Amino acid sequence: MATIDDKTIVQNYFNAEGFDRWRRIYGGGEVNKVQLDIREGHQQTVDTVLGWFRADNNLEGRTICDAGCGVGSLSIPLAQMGAKVSGSDISAKMVGEAEDRAKQALGEANLPQFSVQDLEQLSGQYDTVVCLDVLIHYPQEKAAEMIKHLSSLATNRVILSFAPKTVAYTLLKKVGDFFPGPSKATRAYLHREQDVVAALQAAGWQVERTGMTKTSFYFSRILEAKRLPEGVTAPASTMESQSSATLAWAIFVLIAGLAALAFWSAL
Template identity: 70%
Template sequence: MPSTPVMDDKAIVKDYFNATGFDRWRRIYGDGEVNKVQLDIRKGHQKTVDTVMAWLQADGDLAGLTICDAGCGVGSLSLPLAAAGARVFASDISEKMVAEARQQAQETLASEQLPQFAVSDLESLSGTYHTVACLDVLIHYPQAQAATMIGHLSSLAESRLLLSFAPKTLAYSLLKKIGDFFPGPSKATRAYLHREADVIKALESEGWRIQRQAMTKTQFYFSRLLEAMR
């Protein structure tokens, strides 16, 4: 059976995050009441965001840095980056996600801190930025398309590329197979795991070297974070 084209995956993701997926993930990424599984995923994702912020703040040059948050969701990374003084361009394939992120930014940030928001898929992003961040988005891309996408994101980044992805290991593949990786009846998108060696190979082929790496692991959230530098 032939593999499903990435365009089909993209359409599914777009429709999902503009419908039932938006309500579900807005709750997860927000601070309202959620169930045990959603709370676990919220804590895991926040740990990934906190790690990125800690790395960038440790470098001491975050203020004024141009950063593209590719796949920004409801702004969980974009908003703290902007609050810290970065000049942020934030995009997401979901109009509802972008609208929520924009509203949160207007409610919490000063006017001069507001990110520039856009509704866009990763393939359509353009421009040049000091740093490009793409957190927990590659899970929607099969490995072949993920390598192509890493190449495109690399073309946007001058000095740093931050990627997080669900690592493909025997244990995590088993969890995904039995339905525990993304539990819940509202899941409606394919979840692709990626071998870390393949991701690193794709990065190195674009001239990157791995500077820092981290692993966030909770009961239901597994994310490998890589910082690639030129």
């Protein structure tokens, strides 16, 4: 029940005031310092993923599902690199913006196919499924279901990004929760990396590459997983468990509260 509420809230938000706010953040126009920091952080995440594709040097003609494509920040450069891209988003306004930006960047050549869909509605088979900065809208139990579903659509690779649930980020978020701001229009869920890895492994995938984006107001963990050969079991995760917060972290979080005030008020 709560998950349905979350989805409706997200859909309404990104079709209303959230659309204009995030269109500016994901654009090239003037924004405030906090929004600029988020823009740069998100672009770093996109650039990391694009760098992985370039390093593999086999993107031409590959089918890519960009789940939660937003304004096309990843879909468009992937299409420019020769991929056959299907992008989707829960927000009709975001999809419309992505289509406009794609036409401006590509003309009529190899345009991505955009559609208005939530993650549960996605179907088909793709070489790679990418889902960037979307799991923040899902609680962990629903995120695990979404990871399983998205994994079923990929034949070769799954790439996910999420806001990592660490001691520092959890405390920083709690500090931010004390302050009012438009960002409260949607819930933000942090996820433990070991939970995301476990969901991938349960679906038959093994993490091959990782990345991390950290700016002042944006943080995103990026995982690339490949399908395990039939009969092969993924090794147990060796990630260290989260330790208790140290005094240094506590001091850091208290200081960061001032920054959090600006963050939660500016979005």
